[in-house]
Amino acid sequence: MCVSNNEIAMFNQNLLKMAEEYAGCYLDSFDIFVNLPASENYIDAVHLSSLGQQNLFRIYQPVCR
Numbered sequence: 602m603c604v605s606n607n608e609i610a611m612f613n614q615n616l617l618k619m620a621e622e623y624a625g626c627y628l629d630s631f632d633i634f635v636n637l638p639a640s641e642n643y644i645d646a647v648h649l650s651s652l653g654q655q656n657l658f659r660i661y662q663p664v665c666r
Contacts, residue, residue, distance in 0.1 A: 606635060630660045 613629045620627035633656070634642065642653035649657060 626664070628661055628664060630657060633660055 609631055613627075613631055617627050617629065619625075634653075637653075637656060642650055642656060644650050
């Protein structure tokens with residue numbers, strides 16, 4: 602099954618709406634990671650490399666303080 606970037610973006614919007622409805626927090630990293638070079642940020646098609654982990658940390662750091 603192949604999921605398009607548009608389908609992922611719509612799914613993320615639904616997750617954001619649900620988080621707001623339940624007073625939760627949803628941090629969407631898709632828009633950032635989709636524009637980063639996969640070869641530098643992933644070990645394989647699923648697992649983040651150390652650089653990918655650092656980039657994810659930069660996304661989450663402002664809300665975790």
